[in-house]
Amino acid sequence: MIIYEYPFNERIRTLLRLEDLFEKFVFFLHQEHPQQHHVALATIFEMLEVAGRADLKSDLLQELERQKQMLLSFRANPNVETDRLDAVLADVDRSSTALMAAQGKTGQNVRDNEWLMSIRGRTIIPGGACEFDLPSYHAWQQRSSQQRFNDISNWFAPLTPLFDAIGVVLRLLRESGRATRTIAQAGSYQQMLQGKAYQMLRLAIDETLGAIPEISANKYMLWVRFTSQDGDMKPKAFESDVPFELTLCNF
Numbered sequence: 001m002i003i004y005e006y007p008f009n010e011r012i013r014t015l016l017r018l019e020d021l022f023e024k025f026v027f028f029l030h031q032e033h034p035q036q037h038h039v040a041l042a043t044i045f046e047m048l049e050v051a052g053r054a055d056l057k058s059d060l061l062q063e064l065e066r067q068k069q070m071l072l073s074f075r076a077n078p079n080v081e082t083d084r085l086d087a088v089l090a091d092v093d094r095s096s097t098a099l100m101a102a103q104g105k106t107g108q109n110v111r112d113n114e115w116l117m118s119i120r121g122r123t124i125i126p127g128g129a130c131e132f133d134l135p136s137y138h139a140w141q142q143r144s145s146q147q148r149f150n151d152i153s154n155w156f157a158p159l160t161p162l163f164d165a166i167g168v169v170l171r172l173l174r175e176s177g178r179a180t181r182t183i184a185q186a187g188s189y190q191q192m193l194q195g196k197a198y199q200m201l202r203l204a205i206d207e208t209l210g211a212i213p214e215i216s217a218n219k220y221m222l223w224v225r226f227t228s229q230d231g232d233m234k235p236k237a238f239e240s241d242v243p244f245e246l247t248l249c250n251f
Contacts (some may be wrong), residue, residue: 001245006201006215011059012173014050015166016200020213021047022163029152034141035146038129045120048107051162057099057106060165064096065075067251088172095168098161109158116155173199177249187211187226187238191246195219202247209240 007013022045024222041064071089074080107181110116119137122128131138140148179202197219205211211226226238 002050002207004203004213004215005203006203006217008198008200008217008219009184012199014056015170016057017050017126018047018163018166019170021050022025022166025156029149029156032145034148037145038141040152041116041119041155042123044107044110044152045123047159051106056162056166060162060169061096061099061182063163063169063206063251064099068092068096068135069171091168092172095161095165096137099165102161103160104158107159110155111157167218173177173249173251174202175248176251177202177247179247181246182244182246184224184226184242184244185241187242189222189224189242191222193217193220193222193248196250197250198250200249202249204245204247205242206244209242211238213244 006014007016017188024232025040025043025047028036028043031037031040068089071085071092074083074085105111110120115136119129119134122133129137140151143151179201198217201215201217203213203215203224205213210228212224212228213228216223227235228238229235
């Protein structure tokens with residue numbers, strides 16, 4: 001099954017973008033070639049661009065506190081698994097405490113590093129990080145993979161609480177919905193949402209079908225139109241029925 005996620009608002013869109021960048025960062029960080037570590041470092045710069053557009057720290061702290069209070073209200077429910085609830089509450093508390101302890105603006109340690117900022121300024125130029133432009137960066141790339149790993153890990157470390165909190169918030173959001181099986185007749189599906197504000201949509205589909213969802217939604221209506229791709233990768237309407245699983249998530 002391929003899972004597609006669609007954010008209903010800018011806040012969730014930002015969190016999903018940062019989560020995607022974090023997964024990319026972790027993958028390339030654990031590789032060994034200098035070019036792969038270059039991608040990991042460049043991804044940190046992308047994270048700062050996205051995270052700098054909003055006051056994520058206070059927003060995440062407020063959301064974690066709201067989730068904590070809501071979860072605590074479930075203690076009196078006999079149908080709730082206490083051990084699982086306690087584990088989730090521990091994750092929320094841990095993330096909230098670490099994020100609250102984080103000092104300064106997000107990524108300020110990177111912004112204060114003139115050498116890193118010189119690399120950042122060149123990476124936005126196509127081919128701008130060549131050895132003749134940044135000889136000191138070229139020299140750093142010749143260090144052992146373990147040294148480069150340690151350096152990048154240390155530069156990223158102050159961002160860890162932010163991304164832990166993002167992970168907890170998105171996990172709680174994804175677990176808030178219940179999947180329902182449905183069918184898009186002739187490749188098209190519509191559902192009235194009747195003004196209810198959802199945060200995110202998740203759509204799971206069998207990859208062997210070759211159907212690709214194009215999703216648009218607001219608080220009144222959800223519309224999914226399925227397409228397929230030909231040899232030139234051009235989209236064309238998918239005219240057969242498409243079975244899929246739909247999950248609407250909301251805190």
